Amino acid sequence: MNPRLLRPTSSTLDADAAVYLNAVAQADGQQLEPAVRKAINDFVVGCKRDNIWNAIKASCILAGARTLTGALTPLRGSAPTNNGPFVSGDYNRETGLVGNGSSKYLDTNRNNNADPQDSNHQALWLTSAMSISQACIGAGGASSGTSSIATTSAALFSYRSRNGTPITGGSSAGTTGLIGTSRAASTGYDSRDNGTTTARTQASQAAYSGNVFVFARESGGSAGLYTGARIAFYSIGESLDLALLDARVSALITAIGAAI
Secondary structure, eight states: OOGGGGSOSOTTSOHHHHHHHHHHHHHHTSOOOHHHHHHHHHHHHHHHHTTOGGGEEEEEEOSSSSSHHHHTSOSBSSOOEEESOOOGGGEETTTEEEOOSSSOEEEEEEETTSSOTTSEEEEEEESSOOOTTOEEEEESTTSTTOEEEEEOTTSEEEEEESSSSOEEEEEOTTOOEEEEEEEOSSSEEEEEETTEEEEEEOOOOOOOOSEEEESSEEETTEEESOOOOEEEEEEEESOOOHHHHHHHHHHHHHHHHHHO
């Protein structure tokens, strides 16, 4: 490996962005284009400015990198485990990683109970829509204290946030962009889709213990409800403002697409 790859890409980069960009460069075998590096740096700086950076505990930008290995380099937290596995042909630098709806998923290696019962979020960026009866993220199936985002047979989103009983709402047909949940209180949580945040009233339960999966939902250590959607970003951690995260990820994905 060329030692130049391990040096900061620019003295003007945010320190956390520089660490991530150099890790991606090591995985890819070369640095990203300046405009892609700027897009990622702007995202990190913007999240810090919005006071949502520290709430992000496990995250991957599944776009921008030159290779699949680079895309699976974590922005924050542990690297995900590639199950299926995903291959290079599943990855697009502009639009992200696509599932096959049957066997491919990421184990984020972030336990659902790693964050407080009443301070947690799950969010991702869909660049293609989910089909019916699929899950894009989650842990615990229908068990008590689970968190997940899925779709029903009626093509509605089905949300769980530290509770085994789902709340449905929002059409999934054709829906792309940021999809997420964030709980900041014992009495309820927010969900977001179609650019709208909705307050949900539902008491929290003690968090289910199991790793959060992406492109599927974990249940008893196994994956189910696989999705064939394409995902360009995911984030797991403590509660945050979903609208602010939406704006930052939207700007990131748009900038990456314009730069490549």
